Amino acid sequence: MQVLKFGGTSVANAENISKVISIVQAAAQKDTTVVVVSALGGVTDLLLNAAALAAEGNETYKEKLVTIEQRHMDAVKQLIPVASQSQLLSLVKKSCNEIEDICSGIFLLGELTARSRDRIGSYGEWLSSQIIAAAFRAQGTAAEWKDSRELITTNSAFTHAEVDFSVTNTKIAAFFTGDYSRLFILPGFIAADKNNITTTLGRGGSDYTAAILASALQADVLEIWTDVSGMMTADPRLTGNARIIPSITYQEAMELSHFGAKVIYPPTIQPVMNKGIPVWIKNTFAPQDPGTLIESSAARNGDIVRGISSINNIALLSLEGSGMVGIPGFSKRLFEALSSEKINVILITQSSSEHSICVAVDAASAARAKQAVDAAFANEIALQKVDPLLIESDLSIVALVGESMKSHPGISGRMFSAMGRNGVNVRAIAQGSSEKNISAVIATRDVRKAINVLHEEFFETTYKQVNLFIAGTGNVGAKLIGQLQQQAAVLSQRLRLQVRVAGLSNSRHRLIKEEGIDLGKWREELEAGQPADIDQFVSEAIARNLRNSIFVDVTANEKVASVYDKLLQKSISVVACNKIAASSAYENYQRLKELAGEFNSRFLFETNVGAGLPIIGTLNDLTHSGDRVRRIDAVLSGTLNFVFNHYDGSRPFAEVVRQAQDEGYTEPDPRLDLSGTDVMRKIMILAREAGENMEMEQITNNSFLPASCNEGSVEDFYKALAKEEPHFRALYEEAKAKGCILKFVACFDQGSASVGLRHIDPAHDLYHLYGKDNIVLFYTDRYTDQPMVVKGAGAGAAVTASGVFADIIRACKL
The missing domain is CATH 3.30.360.10 (Dihydrodipicolinate Reductase; domain 2)
Known part of the structure; x- marks a missing residue:
């Protein structure tokens, strides 16, 4: 027995569904196969957006419904022979009419309840699974469709319903006994409570559906098919050097999934981990790729850290006050207040002085959290024993994950040193006693830089990327650029440095390119750049927030020398051929050196005296x-x-x-x-x-x-x-x-x-x-x-x- 799950991108359209059918047909030759599918890519968002617009009294919800119907109709027409389309088209039309009736009711009432939201959201998987099952049959492959709501029973809750495993396992075992075909198609994400009212398992819940089925059936394997070739060391959208993790443990996968790795839905791991069922993460669009294997133990391959992940849109809540010191119960009351508002706490840290408790929550919940907590501590706030809840926004969490970290001292030091060298300020830290996860709260604007420097620190033994911003392209500047171009290969091979010129500026033009300026064509590229403005050039360099940035001044310009302090305070090192700063008033000279030390940067000016002499x-x-x-x-x-x-x-x-x-x-x-x-x-x-x-x-x-x-x-x-x-x-x-x-x-x-x-x-x-x-x-x-x-x-x-x-x-x- 094997269970295969295909995500929304994998079944986004008829072309992708045809790829899915080919993959399943090859797999189904080996064993009884259960296939769980998501809604057509983006359909669940369209459904929920339509419902939200209807609740707002916005009639444009009808446009969303037209798009939903058209996408399903197109899929049927492209996948099913004309002679066999009518019944399925009728089913799609009937379902779309039902969706329209529900949205019309929401529009008239001006209210979208959790129950209605789940009902609307369920149609995406229900329709896609019907179409995909029919597509298999149209190609001559016997496929039985089964409604997941008849198998997965939840307690009475909506949007993130809790599964009743005892009832669910009994139903699944009963259904899959008997003389059935070797291929089953089921909708993911949806379930029903004990009163047969439709509920859902949360966004991404199709993975969870597949894991529940795999666990109940004691499947030999669970395969999660998506649009990437496995779990990766970091988000490839943030670092171009992310690589596939060949194997990973259940615990590591669970940690990564909770901290922003969107490849797998967090609750998916628990059911299969309890039964020791291996999980493969595979790529629908590159089925030949090996993917990532998740099981109880995994090969280390020399990596102490398994992956780096992040969660954005975080708010940090701080409860502080001298009245908290030595008084038990404050933590309990804080978490009760948050629990009463159903606010999930992502990270917790408390000072040893007991003067403050700090928690991280989803930014969307911050206002409700403040209202609830301030109400819970109204008396203490009035007596000035506790301050009103402090909220810090525009934050994210970056996490290192790996089981081997617990036996390797210094991982935390390397993590915080790498970020510190690049001016990434850490607002809060949390590490469990298992040492499988080290989490740090940082500014959202620093996430890309932090993930890149951490990935460089823990995964990239080939090179360190350095980004130069050069002011001055005269005799010395031009020679420097030529030397950088000439020595690029040597720097990479001998020093493992990839030095990129990310910015150039002279008295006429300025140019910044994050991907690096072509040093063979720098004159032409710079000439086509924006008008010269050193303040703007520096501001843009700071705003790009690139890792391992160095500002190089090969001018003799006083205005250029005046911007060093701004750069050093952003942990951007300054290399100055220009003598003006180092020979300015002693107070300024000393301040620049102190800023370099304070902000973990370098202020170097060897060529101020004796050109290239040391x-x-x-x-x-x-x-x-x-x-x-x-x-x-x-x-x-x-x-x-x-x-x-x-x-x-x-x-x-x-x-x-x-x-x-x-x-x-x-x-x-x-x-x-x-x-x-x-x-x-x-x-x-x-x-x-x-x-x-x-x-x-x-x-x-x-x-x-x-x-x-x-x-x-x-x-x-x-x-x-x-x-x-x-x-x-x-x-x-x-x-x-x-x-x-x-x-x-x-x-x-x-x-x-x-x-x-x-x-x-x-x-x-x-x-x-x-x-x-x-x-x-x-x-x-x-x-x-x-x-x-x-x-x-x-x-x-x-x-x-x-x-x-x-x-x-x-x-x-x-």
Whole structure:
């Protein structure tokens, strides 16, 4: 004996029903088969909507009835030969007339009772099962139709009627004894009470009907045929990496079904679990797929967590008050008040101080819950011993399910750490002593992100997905994008990172694509994007709420630097090539670092000093390991080093500076480099990272640039440089006369800092520094006589982009 159940999608139309017939015909060759069917897809909703509209006095309910009748008529005409249609069409018409009469009565009374609701709702399964049974017979397969209301008896309740198993089992056993055909078709969902009044088993109740039959008949197997190939590790609509669970225990399936896994109706498991009947979840549209097997034990396959599920539209109810402490009975009264309103409690948590009790309920019940609870505690509320019931809405529950969790410490820690790293705030937590389920209440807007990060944490050993939002697509930005494209395969293979550029913005356009921007066509896609607006770009990035998000600033724009705090507070890490934030007022610099720590994000700016050189990282390693920086000597401007390495008096100083700009070593306005302002920022950042509270005005700038060069436009600047050529030649000649070269040196020494041109003799560590190279000498408690030296290319788009890239990888490892 086998029982097969087909859901609404499986029997949505004639084409799908033909697939069902093929599946059943193959199965029925092996054994006596009982088939339970749902209503044609969407029909139950149409019926209940029509009834609700009628109760509201809205005559558009008649349009719903016309649609219902037409769908059933079409199914008959497509499945049944013309010569055999008349009797079945007459049955459909008669039933639709009955539905219309009931709705007309509801319309006149202006009331939809639970009894009428169940009666209306029952017609979907009743009609579909009649049509499907006739379709089998039309294809030459003997099929006997049986009304489930004659077999399944409930106690007198509606919409979620309780089954009387003793009576039901007796009726089923009596019917299935005797010389019957090998194929039976029954409607799911519907039943009758002891007075033969139609009741229903709740939405999704066809699964339950099939389980009741399988249990009473001691069936060898129960198959639930639906539109997916089994139970999945997570909702595939929320994560594209969800996978089929090959096998699962009854208890795990029950937990997942209660927490939002729509593949199986929650009460279905209990009847078959008691009898040890295996359950298969199969796909009507891919019958060759193995599906999911539910039984008493299941192979682990290395997965500690079996699945991740969620329930949306949750409200959190909190009863709080100092008058509750040490006084027994408050919980009892709370749950009695909720029970009196037939409000189901989904999650419970209570503080050990007994100051508060928190429960989660369906959001639709929250208003009734507040009214009932406030009434129950009216006296305590009046005496201010208890506060009025507090309701928090727009919440959901995310749950980890798995029997193996109980023997593996740290699962809760991993769960909450993964969500915390992505800014998912947990409002309440519940875990049973069986440790099969860990549930957390979170904001509904965070559900997609939470499920994705948890799925990544517990199921995806292949890669971690990272989403970048890049501001700035100039020289450095373009090089960075090229490097990301070039290294995509390496990141996936070696670091198991899938780095996607989800957003791009420059001074003209902005673009955000959740699925990722094609890095081979980013210029064209960005050009077709929306007008540039950094505030809007950031707001959209935050609103997308993508997991493992990183904001990358490769601009020199003050407006862009001003948005870091908004991002960090949303647990979006910031990687900044832009020096403005780290060199802004110390209070702002410190606040950004504190926000990163507070909200589990990273604020990284390695390229602020030395482009791609690991200067800040080295400094942090020294200080974090307990060393103390006493002095820093550094050449920190690739531009100035390039200029003074190439200026020998044989050609004008202005020409050498122009060359540096053309080769991409200077800022857009070279005066930021030549004035020493950029170097001042860099030495201040290093001083701050060494633990010094320093501002720009505390740094001495011994500028070599004449005042005339600081006026007007960039072109005016070059004209002034040309006029001041004697000044620059004199600087060079003075150094040369001493056997020295010129270097623009930054120095931090015991709390004070300065920048300026210095004569460097051949014995000095800074002498052998060529091209655009930078060098930093760290003198510390551990490196006293011989400093720690970091030296290398300190300018250029490619090396700067590589430094930004390295920071991105560091942020990924959070």
